[in-house]
Amino acid sequence: MHIKTNDIVQVIAGDDKGVKGKVLSIDRDAGKVVVEGVNRVYKHVKRSQKNPQGGRLSKEMPVRLSNVLLFCNKCNKATRTGARAAKDGSKERFCRKCGNSLGQISPAPKAS
C-alpha cells in the first residue's frame, strides 16, 4: 500500500464506508491512517482560556490502512494501485484499472 500524506483515499469498509477524504497522517508501524472527515469523534470540552466557548471539538481517529484505498480521479472510484518505473527512472503509482498515474513514489535517480 503506497499511501502518502495528502492523498485522497476512500474508505472501503466500516462505518464510514464510501467516505472520501484527504490523508492527514499515517502511522506505518500501527498500520493506521487518519483521514479528514473519517471516523470523527466529538470531544466535549469545558470552557477554558484556550477554548472560551467550550463545546464540542471534532477529531478524526485513525482507521486501518487496509480499510482505505487510493482514489483514482479518472475512474472516479477507489482502486487498487501498482507501482511502476517511469521513463526517467523514477517510480510512480498507477491505477490498476485505467493505468492513470497516481503520483510519484520516488524521484528519478540523479544523472551522473
Ligand SMILES: [Zn+2]
Ligand atoms: Zn483509474
